[in-house]
Structures are given as C-alpha cells and as structure tokens.
Amino acid sequence: MPIVSPVPVNPLADGRQSERALVIRRGVQRLLAEMGSVVLPELSLATGRRADLVALTAKGDIWVIEIKSSIEDFRVDRKWPDYRLHSDRFFFASHPAVPTEIFPDDCGFILSDGYGAEILREAPEHRLAPATRKALLLRFARTCAARLTAAELAGVPIPMLDGEGA
Numbered sequence: 001m002p003i004v005s006p007v008p009v010n011p012l013a014d015g016r017q018s019e020r021a022l023v024i025r026r027g028v029q030r031l032l033a034e035m036g037s038v039v040l041p042e043l044s045l046a047t048g049r050r051a052d053l054v055a056l057t058a059k060g061d062i063w064v065i066e067i068k069s070s071i072e073d074f075r076v077d078r079k080w081p082d083y084r085l086h087s088d089r090f091f092f093a094s095h096p097a098v099p100t101e102i103f104p105d106d107c108g109f110i111l112s113d114g115y116g117a118e119i120l121r122e123a124p125e126h127r128l129a130p131a132t133r134k135a136l137l138l139r140f141a142r143t144c145a146a147r148l149t150a151a152e153l154a155g156v157p158i159p160m161l162d163g164e165g166a
Contacts (some may be wrong), residue, residue: 020069020095021052027112028053028065028093031119037063043143045086046135047078053093054086054140061088062128062136065110068094074102086136089123 025041032039036058044056053065064087068074075093084090091108094100100120103109108123127137152158 018069021067023114024067024093024095024112027114027117031117040140041073049082051083063087063089065091065093068092072104088127089125091123
C-alpha cells in the first residue's frame with residue numbers, strides 16, 4: 001500500500017468541514033439517493049458562495065441543503081438566505097444534538113445521524129427563474145463531469161450505474 005495516495009481520502013473535504021459535518025452529509029446523501037435524487041457536495045454557485053449539498057430530484061427540482069453541525073455554526077453563518085436564490089427548496093440539515101428549534105420555520109429541516117436521515121420539515125417551494133435554472137443545471141453537470149474526469153485520470157475506477165451504456 002502506498003504511503004502517499006494521488007487521491008485524497010476525501011477530496012471534497014477542504015479542512016473547513018468538521019468530522020461531524022461530514023457525518024451529517026453522509027446521512028443526507030443516503031436519504032436523497034433513496035429518494036431518487038442525485039447529490040453534489042460543495043458546489044460553487046454563480047455568486048461565489050459554495051453550497052454544502054445540491055440535489056437534483058427525479059422531477060428536476062433543485063434543492064440546496066446547508067449543513068449545520070452546532071448551534072455556533074448556525075449563529076455565525078449569515079449567508080444562508082442567499083441559497084434560496086439558487087434552489088427550488090432550501091433545507092438545513094443537522095444531527096440530534098443540535099436543537100431543531102434554532103432553525104427558521106420557513107426552511108426545510110433534515111435530521112441526520114450519518115447512517116441515514118429524515119426530513120422533519122418540508123421546505124416551502126420557491127421556483128427558480130428559467131434562466132437561473134438553466135445556468136445552475138449547466139454548472140451542476142459540468143462540475144460532475146469535471147470531478148469524474150479528475151477521479152478517472154487519478155486512477156480511481158468509475159463504476160457504471162444501471163441504465164448507463166448499452
């Protein structure tokens with residue numbers, strides 16, 4: 001086994017995410033995958049902000065999920081209202097040790113334990129403008145393709161999913 005790997009253990013963890021935030025993310029990703037959505041972590045938006053998770057649902061809706069790993073994490077973050085401009089629905093996600101009542105009622109809420117997650121409060125819908133949707137879908141697709149290409153060039157095998165190829 002090599003001492004140094006050309007591929008980091010978690011290439012999407014840049015040191016700003018706590019271990020707890022990564023556990024929350026894993027549970028949310030599992031839930032969304034079970035729901036038929038595809039999820040992209042750490043997507044840079046047109047504003048320069050970076051969304052923790054962006055999901056594309058089977059119906060084509062775009063959800064942004066902001067992960068909060070502690071009360072302090074929520075209190076110091078004032079950028080989250082901007083994420084509504086980039087999603088059809090906006091959710092917070094956290095874990096059982098963070099009180100749910102700190103999160104605004106006009107946002108969705110997902111509770112995650114790392115092994116799975118549950119939507120405790122649905123997010124209100126606020127549909128994206130068509131031009132914004134198109135730009136975000138292109139950003140989502142290009143980022144996915146770039147990450148797959150980088151992984152493949154680094155020698156990471158990319159599995160084919162059901163329905164691909166033919």
